[in-house]
Amino acid sequence: MTSLSIAEAAEQTGLTAHTLRYYERDGLMLRSVERASSGHRRYTDEDLRWIQMVTRLRATGMPIRDVRRYAALVREGDGNEAERLDLLLAHRQVVEQQLAEVTSHLRAIDHKIALYEHTVRPAS
Amino acid sequence: MTSLSIAEAAEQTGLTAHTLRYYERDGLMLRSVERASSGHRRYTDEDLRWIQMVTRLRATGMPIRDVRRYAALVREGDGNEAERLDLLLAHRQVVEQQLAEVTSHLRAIDHKIALYEHTVRPAS
DNA sequence: GCTTGACTTGGAGCGCACTCGAAGGAGTTC
DNA sequence: GAACTCCTTCGAGTGCGCTCCAAGTCAAGC
Numbered sequence: 001m002t003s004l005s006i007a008e009a010a011e012q013t014g015l016t017a018h019t020l021r022y023y024e025r026d027g028l029m030l031r032s033v034e035r036a037s038s039g040h041r042r043y044t045d046e047d048l049r050w051i052q053m054v055t056r057l058r059a060t061g062m063p064i065r066d067v068r069r070y071a072a073l074v075r076e077g078d079g080n081e082a083e084r085l086d087l088l089l090a091h092r093q094v095v096e097q098q099l100a101e102v103t104s105h106l107r108a109i110d111h112k113i114a115l116y117e118h119t120v121r122p123a124s
Numbered sequence: 125m126t127s128l129s130i131a132e133a134a135e136q137t138g139l140t141a142h143t144l145r146y147y148e149r150d151g152l153m154l155r156s157v158e159r160a161s162s163g164h165r166r167y168t169d170e171d172l173r174w175i176q177m178v179t180r181l182r183a184t185g186m187p188i189r190d191v192r193r194y195a196a197l198v199r200e201g202d203g204n205e206a207e208r209l210d211l212l213l214a215h216r217q218v219v220e221q222q223l224a225e226v227t228s229h230l231r232a233i234d235h236k237i238a239l240y241e242h243t244v245r246p247a248s
Numbered sequence: 249g250c251t252t253g254a255c256t257t258g259g260a261g262c263g264c265a266c267t268c269g270a271a272g273g274a275g276t277t278c
Numbered sequence: 279g280a281a282c283t284c285c286t287t288c289g290a291g292t293g294c295g296c297t298c299c300a301a302g303t304c305a306a307g308c
Contacts (some may be wrong), residue, residue: 085240116209
């Protein structure tokens with residue numbers, strides 16, 4: 001099991017060291033990240049996998065507070081899988097709705113683009 | 125040609141009156157909205173169509189400052205269609221990339237959901 | 249003429265998600 | 279042992295996009 005410094009974890013996850021510390025103190029991690037004798041953080045593979053999940057939730061627009069709720073459920077351990085599922089399903093629905101909305105707005109913008117392409121290169 | 129009060133325009137566009145005023149003072153409108161003798165704003169159909177375009181750009185994640193740039197180009201009048209096209213094409217590319225990213229993250233989340241569904245209802 | 253309600257302005261405030269700065273400690277390199 | 283680098287914490291600052299407030303104006307109804 002490798003364990004990484006915060007800078008290495010930052011590089012691996014694509015987040016900044018600042019953000020990793022921020023996530024930890026904001027309750028988004030499953031537990032406090034382990035420390036070397038120097039007090040420096042040491043990230044395990046498990047930490048990295050969790051951060052990846054957090055990244056996915058964030059990248060799909062889940063607010064920090066909901067990620068925190070989800071983390072709390074996972075932290076509690078077995079028995080609340082139904083709640084976790086509810087949370088993820090609700091999120092999924094929001095995301096799909098947003099995708100549909102953005103897609104439809106994008107189509108309208110595409111129409112505008114087509115008009116401008118006609119104006120700019122009338123031959124086409 | 126109808127002309128609407130700010131409250132009516134807000135209802136029509138789905139924005140708040142606050143936001144409509146904010147857009148105007150932040151340079152997102154094509155020109156100052158006309159006023160009744162009382163000083164109250166009167167929105168024309170043209171205003172509403174423009175606000176719809178702004179809404180589409182915003183809903184697809186275009187930052188206010190870019191909407192302002194686009195508004196400035198349209199305000200300038202004929203002759204800069206190529207620039208407007210560039211701006212929209214650049215935006216379009218960003219949006220498509222984001223859609224792809226969100227979609228891929230969502231698929232990963234769906235895997236997680238499938239796992240939980242298995243835990244919660246093992247029979248399925 | 250008084251009240252009511254919709255509107256006006258300028259400017260302050262807010263929620264979110266970071267992002268950064270200052271001051272200091274530990275470990276490595278010469 | 280001095281310099282350098284990487285890390286620590288606490289707390290403040292930033293950028294975005296609204297969102298709201300206070301004080302005032304105007305038109306209509308009673």
